[in-house]
Amino acid sequence: MTTTPLPRYRQIADELREAIASGRLKPGDALPTEMELCAARDISRHTAREALRLLTEDGLIARRRGAGTVVTQPPAPAFAQPIxxxxxxxxxxxxxxxxxDRARPATAGEAKRLDLTGAFTAYPGLRRASGAAPLAITTIYVLDALAPPLEAVRALTGSISEWVENAHDVSVASVTQRMEAVALTKTDAAKLGVAEGSPALRTLRRYTDVSGRTILVSESLHPAGRFAYEMKMTRQRK
Structure with a gap:
C-alpha cells in the first residue's frame, strides 16, 4: 500500500515542532526567518510561511518586536475537565x-478490541473548542438500535448519550472511564497537526444501561498540551 507524503510545509513544521518538544529549541529562542528557512531547506517563501503559520496556530511560536519569531512558553492545556x-x-x-466525518458500521476488529456485543454504528471525527486546534480525535460507537442519524449528531449542542436517552427513553446507569498514555501514529498525528510519535492521552468511556448492556462507547486521543483532567481531593481530618 502506498502512502501520500505530507506536504513540504507540514514536514518543516513537524521538524521544528519536534525540536521544540525535545528542548533543542527553548522558550525565547529565535527561529530562522522565512528567508533563512528558504535558503537552508531549499523551499519557497510560501512553504516557509505556511510552516510557521502552523506552529503559530498551535501556540508554539510568536512574533516579538525586536526579536523576530521566537519559541513561546509551553501553553496551558486548551481544555481542562474535572474528574x-x-x-x-x-x-x-x-x-x-x-x-x-461520517457514520459507518463498526468493524469486526473494532468490536473485538472494544468488546462490543451486537451491531454498532461508528461516528469518527474531531473535537474542537472555540475554534482552536483540535482537542482530540474521537470515535463514538452507538448500538445500532439507538444510533442517531448523522445529521442529528452534527446538529447536537450536547452529548450523543443525552440524545439516546431523550429519543429512546433509555437511561445511562453508569459510565466506566479508562485513561492511558499512547504515542500517536502518523495518520492520527497528521489529523491533529503534531509530529508522528507525539504523546497523547487515550480515553475510553463505556456507557451501560440499567441492565448492564453497553449502549455507547467513546474513544478519544488527546494530544499533549491541549487537554487535561483535574481532580480535587479533600483531606478528611479526624
Whole structure:
C-alpha cells in the first residue's frame, strides 16, 4: 500500500515542532526567518510561511518586536475537565463540539478490541473548542438500535448519550472511564497537526444501561498540551 507524503510545509513544521518538544529549541529562542528557512531547506517563501503559520496556530511560536519569531512558553492545556461525576462528562460534550466525518458500521476488529456485543454504528471525527486546534480525535460507537442519524449528531449542542436517552427513553446507569498514555501514529498525528510519535492521552468511556448492556462507547486521543483532567481531593481530618 502506498502512502501520500505530507506536504513540504507540514514536514518543516513537524521538524521544528519536534525540536521544540525535545528542548533543542527553548522558550525565547529565535527561529530562522522565512528567508533563512528558504535558503537552508531549499523551499519557497510560501512553504516557509505556511510552516510557521502552523506552529503559530498551535501556540508554539510568536512574533516579538525586536526579536523576530521566537519559541513561546509551553501553553496551558486548551481544555481542562474535572474528574468525578457524570455531569462533568456531559459538560465536556457541550463545551467541546464533536464534528463527525461520517457514520459507518463498526468493524469486526473494532468490536473485538472494544468488546462490543451486537451491531454498532461508528461516528469518527474531531473535537474542537472555540475554534482552536483540535482537542482530540474521537470515535463514538452507538448500538445500532439507538444510533442517531448523522445529521442529528452534527446538529447536537450536547452529548450523543443525552440524545439516546431523550429519543429512546433509555437511561445511562453508569459510565466506566479508562485513561492511558499512547504515542500517536502518523495518520492520527497528521489529523491533529503534531509530529508522528507525539504523546497523547487515550480515553475510553463505556456507557451501560440499567441492565448492564453497553449502549455507547467513546474513544478519544488527546494530544499533549491541549487537554487535561483535574481532580480535587479533600483531606478528611479526624
Amino acid at each position: 468525578g461525576d457524570f455531569d462533568s462528562i456531559l459538560q465536556y460534550a457541550r463545551d467541546a463540539a464533536f464534528l463527525p
